[in-house]
Amino acid sequence: MAPSVVDVTAPEGRVKDVRQNGDDGYKTTISASYDSERSNRVLRTFRCLIADLCEQFKGGHPGSAMGMAAMGIALWKHVMRFSPRNPNYFNRDRFILSNGHACVFQYTLMHLVGYKHMTLDQLRSYHSERTDSFCPGHPEIEHEGIEVTTGPLGQGIANAVGMAMATKHLAATYNKPGFPVVNNKIWCVVGDACLQEGVALEAISLAGHWKLNDLIVIYDNNQITCDGSVDLANTEDVNAKMSACGWKVLTVDDGNEDIPAIVNALEQARAESEQPVFINIRTIIGIGSKVAGDAKAHGAALGPEDVANIKRDSNMNPEEHFVISDETYEFFAEVRERGRRYEREWVELVEAYRKEYPDIAGEFTRRIKGKMVKDWRKIIPPKEAFPTTPTPSRKSAGLVCNPLASEMNNIMVGTADLSPSVNMIWKGKVDFQHPDLRPACGITGDYTGRYIHWGIREHAMAAVSNGIAAYNKGTILPVTSSFFMFYLYAAPGVRMGALQRLQTIHVGTHDSIGTGEDGPTHQPIELAALYRAMPNLLYIRPADSEETAGAFIAAISATESPSIISLSRHNLVQYPQYSSRDGVQRGAYVFIEEKDADVTLIGVGSEMQFAVEAREILQEYGIRARVVSFPCQRLFEGQSREYKSEVLQYRSGTRRVVIEAYAANGWERYAHASYSMTTFGHSLPGAAAYKYFGYDSKLIALRVKEFLDNLKAEGIEDLDGEFRELNLRSH
């Protein structure tokens, strides 16, 4: 396909392969057309632009953007394959700025290479008060040309690993001899900070394990973080660490000026066929300014004097701002042209592929468009197919999800090393693995595989899954799984998925004190409060198999949201006579109706049984109780006021008590009182743990009765929000 587009000279010795001797048979094309003086002028123009952009509103991150100027020119002009006029063409190389605070670097390059929406006017909206800006303080996926939202350090590189997995998986699934319809690269820039974050270290380990040679991480090694020298907090041998993790390591000594050496390294990386590549490029933060090489260059404008000096040193007029010469625009003009060619060649390739392989090409096109298989709902077992005997909802999840995963090849299911616990394995599943692992250790799998062993890396699982989902929206639907408690480890990744409206389904089992012996470290108490408060996310806690079916329907339907499906380790009573997958879609619904009820018991997920049983006991006391099932607060919030009132019966005199083995926080919106947890859990067998904390239907009924009696005795009609916690025990 498209030939290697390198027109620079890279003298020997400026790029070093720290593991091998650099002799991998790859030779950079040497071209006489490389004009170092012109490149040099563009480099300086770029840096002055960055300085101006941060100066205009006295804020932003100029230092690393200036230090990465040569790297930006090398990658964006010479090496990366993309099409500025059609930023979303499918087979483009993906660019991820993991050090997202340096976003002005990317915005400026986007302007220079000619992204239509990134006008100079827009570029100048960086750090302005304009609410229509495409240039927020960190790159945001909403804006054309941005692959993922980055900023929280370490997330971007994890996303990049996910994109490289998606590339590998789709290539292995759809490419045919002579038809490499998926062969893009993932270019990810990281700073010193990203490489310290745990989530990055987890993702790095995975990329090496999977030998994701489509991934190239470019390390802007300026040895400066906010506090000063990196040596303040990190003196490890980064290159050796990356090598130990299975990465090919290249270094470039002069990342400030030596564009040819950088191009050479990038092209070597592109040609790498065995390993992900780490290019360690030494740069100087804020180069050219008087705070060059200093932390002061990181996160503040340089000041007018310094900016003027930088311009003088660059042979530019210090009185003029945002100056971009015609030469500069011309310098990048070829990028657009080449981009069009990449695009055209790919379209032609896919056309030919369609003729040769019409069926698979049809599926490929459907996947690219992000369309689900039709009638996926029919794959889910009907209510009648579920066991009526007590069943753990983690088992129910398997009954629902395994056929989906088996039949919908857009689903990739993974687990953070809890395969035996989460029941996500379907018959015939193939592991996502590098095929070479097979002979080495008896492990089966290849890149077509759709079952992912994440290892014990919950945070990377979520963050990398975001990258899989973002590779091309709707093409792959990642399903992750772990104990619900450990979605606290994954939380920053889950949040980034919610912020970006990336569809992923997180299956969190062992979701209550019913988890049992593993004790308080494994028993979530407060975690649901986070996920119920997190915008754009569905936290769904189904009560039985039928509701679990409803939870998956809601999660798969929510193409603009991640979901967490929260499941029990222990057996749950099944309520086929009451439970409803359709009810789940409304967030809450009447489970057991009762006219002129004294009290509504809100039953939730793994603790539904207590509500249903307590209702029966309350009847013996002559207290009329109805039961509402409440699997998802966010879905309920989306209902009409009338529906909400129908379910909750505002101002009917009916008191509402929620029963859940979590902290009550947030339930106060729906209930007058709670039977909930006020402490962490306790290590006991599941049933005993419930008992220990007073989760006993008789006791609950008694406490509800007392609550109602007390209100009467106190003559309180209007509780006026004076919330009551009914469980007496507080450990």
Next chain:
Amino acid sequence: MAPSVVDVTAPEGRVKDVRQNGDDGYKTTISASYDSERSNRVLRTFRCLIADLCEQFKGGHPGSAMGMAAMGIALWKHVMRFSPRNPNYFNRDRFILSNGHACVFQYTLMHLVGYKHMTLDQLRSYHSERTDSFCPGHPEIEHEGIEVTTGPLGQGIANAVGMAMATKHLAATYNKPGFPVVNNKIWCVVGDACLQEGVALEAISLAGHWKLNDLIVIYDNNQITCDGSVDLANTEDVNAKMSACGWKVLTVDDGNEDIPAIVNALEQARAESEQPVFINIRTIIGIGSKVAGDAKAHGAALGPEDVANIKRDSNMNPEEHFVISDETYEFFAEVRERGRRYEREWVELVEAYRKEYPDIAGEFTRRIKGKMVKDWRKIIPPKEAFPTTPTPSRKSAGLVCNPLASEMNNIMVGTADLSPSVNMIWKGKVDFQHPDLRPACGITGDYTGRYIHWGIREHAMAAVSNGIAAYNKGTILPVTSSFFMFYLYAAPGVRMGALQRLQTIHVGTHDSIGTGEDGPTHQPIELAALYRAMPNLLYIRPADSEETAGAFIAAISATESPSIISLSRHNLVQYPQYSSRDGVQRGAYVFIEEKDADVTLIGVGSEMQFAVEAREILQEYGIRARVVSFPCQRLFEGQSREYKSEVLQYRSGTRRVVIEAYAANGWERYAHASYSMTTFGHSLPGAAAYKYFGYDSKLIALRVKEFLDNLKAEGIEDLDGEFRELNLRSH
């Protein structure tokens, strides 16, 4: 002091130093008294005990405990310096089981070496329904002899790094020539899983950077996790990675039987003076059982047949359970005796030290007892000393915390690379660093330093700080700092601190959309909901400098809780006429009273200004509004019902509206309505971001007025918990 207690032979070649040639001048004492047959019988007894303990209630984690038997004997009998009869003597070596699921390993050793409370009866309570068990499913700090609660993988090793820091810091501060009053070691066992978790990788990097040679990590390398072979998800070169991180690496090939080789490695590690040590010990999970070397040995009882076979193979009676021969007890008897000696020698040493250095010994003793300096409250500036002009509360925090840190040498303050932003640097602060760093890169500091550069490692910052706090409760009070949003990265560590009631103070700045340009990735919306729901934790959001003083007073007073103090990036109006540090201690208090008020505006932290201003505007509408300041829900929950009613005026007809730029979740307990966030934030300058989301006092007043008008128009007296969100804009 105490001589090295090694009585085993370790033939050459069984311990390998993978970096050097093993010739570090250290030689293991070779003793003729080592009885390999006796050791072998004890080894087998130990394994049978583990099998029985997991069999009795058909649950637990037998595999790794059995695989680590030889390691346990080597460490607990031969190398570790501790006193079973006085598990808390100060200068003991600390033992941390980072793979906490293998706790039965530790409980069994505690029983065998003679921890008084760990009777056989207690040992057999493992996985039972006994609520008085000292043997929960993961080790818990509440129980004697357990240094930290572990279980969530990667936390224990991070805690161990903190303990090694505490050792280094206290040794550097208090040891004098000839008086090594602090010279314990930290022994930490990890499994394959811990080494994959990001928090562990962050902590490992830090330990190497600080050259914490007091730390020895013993890697139970059984190459098995829940999913099967480690190769499924991890094929990196672990030893090379550890070396790259600055660790000395030793390996033992046969960790199943070769006790002498393990002892030799442990003693080499103890003698290491330059680096933390990683001992990679190859073991077989569930050794001796029919599922040896298989993931099936990990987390389930082995079954009666297998257990019987193991006993037969061990020359034990398969019909008998929990058999511990006298020989076995005698084997470990010397440990108690030696422990008493260590203890005695240390007490004598401290006595002599007291005579030589009475002042410093006095302080040392006070620190050991965990006593604060008297009158620490007086160190905090009085209200009058604060600026009355608008001040960011992150600046207020510096005004309060810097003098505390300067004068209270039990405080160690750290930051996740945000020194310029969080204002935690006090005049004369010394960095915690290895002194050798100084010549290398111009960085100052040594182990007496109390300012910690954590790098960009929020999770490790929290988890390692837990280890510092747990080293000896009350001796060191760690203060961490970062942007509040990134306490989501740190959350699993913060949770473990709360679960263990370890006092740490987390200073989270940039706590609202007022953070500004950094955008939604940096603007917390939902995070407070997590921390307000987390048991044992104080989440405090002060409104001005005086309340910030109150927040630190609350946090320092809460010796059984971690706290998060949540602060603004931007200027906050100061309210010396209303704000009260004492009020903060009650969680909420009346800020501005108003008789027969129509509405109570609840102002919180960085958004207090909107409440105060809206009140004034409402007065123009003829609406009487009072203002309540509500910095901490948990502290308020601890108040009497009367006080709560006084503040919130239940059933007075006064409506309550909370104004905060967070998700409302949880405020429904205190308010009828909220002016809150329903979406993620937006990248805009701080003031513009507030405006964008309708945080404008006039608009807020208008919405509150409409709310009150609507209730009247609808004739609603009793809202009955039908919560209203008053801000119209929903992005």
